[in-house]
Amino acid sequence: MDQTRMTNSIEIDVWQGQIAQLEMDAIVVPANESLFMTTGVAADVKRHAGEAVEVEAVARGPLPAGAVTITTGGKLATPYIIHAVAVGHDLRPDAAALEQALDNVLGMSEMLGATRIAIPLLGTERGVHAADAAAAALAAALERHARRPERALRSVVVVAASAADLTAMRGALAASGSGAR
Numbered sequence: 001m002d003q004t005r006m007t008n009s010i011e012i013d014v015w016q017g018q019i020a021q022l023e024m025d026a027i028v029v030p031a032n033e034s035l036f037m038t039t040g041v042a043a044d045v046k047r048h049a050g051e052a053v054e055v056e057a058v059a060r061g062p063l064p065a066g067a068v069t070i071t072t073g074g075k076l077a078t079p080y081i082i083h084a085v086a087v088g089h090d091l092r093p094d095a096a097a098l099e100q101a102l103d104n105v106l107g108m109s110e111m112l113g114a115t116r117i118a119i120p121l122l123g124t125e126r127g128v129h130a131a132d133a134a135a136a137a138l139a140a141a142l143e144r145h146a147r148r149p150e151r152a153l154r155s156v157v158v159v160a161a162s163a164a165d166l167t168a169m170r171g172a173l174a175a176s177g178s179g180a181r
Contacts, residue, residue, distance in 0.1 A: 010146045011155045012173065016166045019159040020048035023077035025114035026070075028105050030125045031083035035061035035069070041120050041161060045081065049074030057083050064088070066100030068108050078118075082108050086122035087129070098123045098134065102141035109153055118157040121165050131165050135172035143176055 019027050019041055029042040035057040037046040046054050053074040060069040065088035073079045086101040088094065101122055109117050121138060123129035129137075142156060160166035 010142060010153060012142065013155070013157045014160060014166060014169045014173070015157055016160040016163065018044055019118050019120060020045045020076060022118045022157060022159070024116045024118045024157065025078070026080040026082050026109055026112055026117045027073070027076070027078050028082045028084055028117065028119040028122070030087075030120060030122050031057070031063070031069075031085045032087070032125075033062045033064065033085055033089050034058065035063065035083055035085075040125055041159075042083075045076070049076045049081065053081060057081075065094060065097035066104065068101060068104040070108055070112070080112055080114070082117075084122055087125060091126060091128050093123070093129050093133075095133070095137065098129060098137050099141065102137060103144070106141060106145040106153065110151055113152050115152050116155040116157075117153065118159050120159045120161060121169065124161075124165070131162075131168035132171065135165070135168040136175070138169070139172040139176040 029045050037054045053071050056071040063085050065085050068082055068084045071081050073081055082105050084101045084105050086098045121134040123134045158169050
């Protein structure tokens with residue numbers, strides 16, 4: 001696991017693996033507007049957390065691109081799942097919606113009082129955003145959030161689904177001046 005510390009003391013670990021395996025205050029899953037957990041990271045989380053999590057999520061939708069909602073963690077060791085809609089049904093890359101979803105995720109983590117969250121690259125589902133763009137957006141959102149004077153968040157694990165995602169996130173953190181090591 002790579003680790004970096006941002007200037008305002010949010011510790012970031014970049015890790016390749018399955019987000020459902022982590023024990024955090026909250027984990028983030030990419031969601032579609034209808035909030036069905038049918039593909040990728042969300043489907044894997046549903047497999048581990050149980051069907052009830054998807055039922056709970058769908059009852060809170062549909063949501064527009066940029067929005068987030070929260071459910072319980074089901075059978076996971078993590079108590080909360082934040083479902084983030086970074087891409088709309090039109091499957092068009094929208095940097096503003098991606099940025100809004102990331103900011104909403106971080107805001108929701110604060111509302112929960114979460115000190116440790118895990119998040120994959122959002123917006124890369126079905127190839128809508130390139131890994132480099134999604135990683136740069138995440139690094140920028142974390143940098144903005146780190147500047148908040150009052151925040152609970154202290155640790156973020158960026159979970160890379162692939163070696164390409166891992167490389168993209170390392171590059172984005174290095175470019176942001178966070179100094180991945």
